[in-house]
Amino acid sequence: MAVTEQEHTTDMTQPSPTSAAPADPVVRPAPHRWLWYALGGGLPRRNRGWVLFDTTTSTWWARHVVRSLVQMAVPIALVMLLLPAGWGLRLAAAGGGIALGMVYSLAYMVEATENRVVKAGYPVGTAAAHREARWEAREQRDRQRRQAAAARRAARYRDRTGR
Template sequence: MTAPHTSGEPVVRPAPHRWLWYALGGGLPARSRGWVLHDTTTGTWWARHVVRSLVQMAVPIALVMVVLPAPWGLRVAVAGGGVALGLVYSLAYMVEATENRVVKAGYPVGTAGAIREARWEEREERDRRRRREAAAKRAARYRDRAGR
């Protein structure tokens, strides 16, 4: 299975332990190169980025919850603040982080952004075409009712 706008490489999903390594910032084997491009350019690329960020924050947050010598309410507040701050930074550098993953997989800089932009333009063109067709149908219906 290949995704549109890719180099035609197969999309080979990594094993769970390799995905965990990938989520923590590690690289994947060459056979998963097409999947990295798919992961960073699919329609849900931003949600996938958020999930990877939460996985990265899981260990420090778990340590705060277990090791911090404080009441549970304070532990939860500190962990929640950490997650919120981590997500702010993660979202602020989302495009750069996903582009870095694509470069790490061996693609040129800007590949993921160019693919996402091309897909956005295709989607916009489909929406424009759909709106034009709907407007033409409404106009025809109005002409038919008016007896013209």
């Protein structure tokens, strides 16, 4: 199928996540900016590459859980300090709040991380595309490793049996 000039220029303006185009530098935010980011705020443009890294690295799900716990820290602290009840009830209320909050947080994990990437200025679907590309690359490496191991086993078998 031939690509028209207009389609070609459109493709060049929106590089794919797996293209070799130079990526934004990964500049980690300062602790106070990370706290703002964890609470749902945006980061400066210089941290744009880090936001993409944060939401697509192999530990993106654990980073999301940590951000969720940071978001829940303030209400949980208020419950523990201000609830006019015994410590057992305070702990139960805090534990229930954390459990319910984590259920919702994990249920909407992909959408929440995608929203962070969009807030950083990337098109919708960028984080998912990066994670998918990383998964496919890992699967390809594993497939090649398994094929090489199978070839070594077959060679050992041929050497042992003389076939």
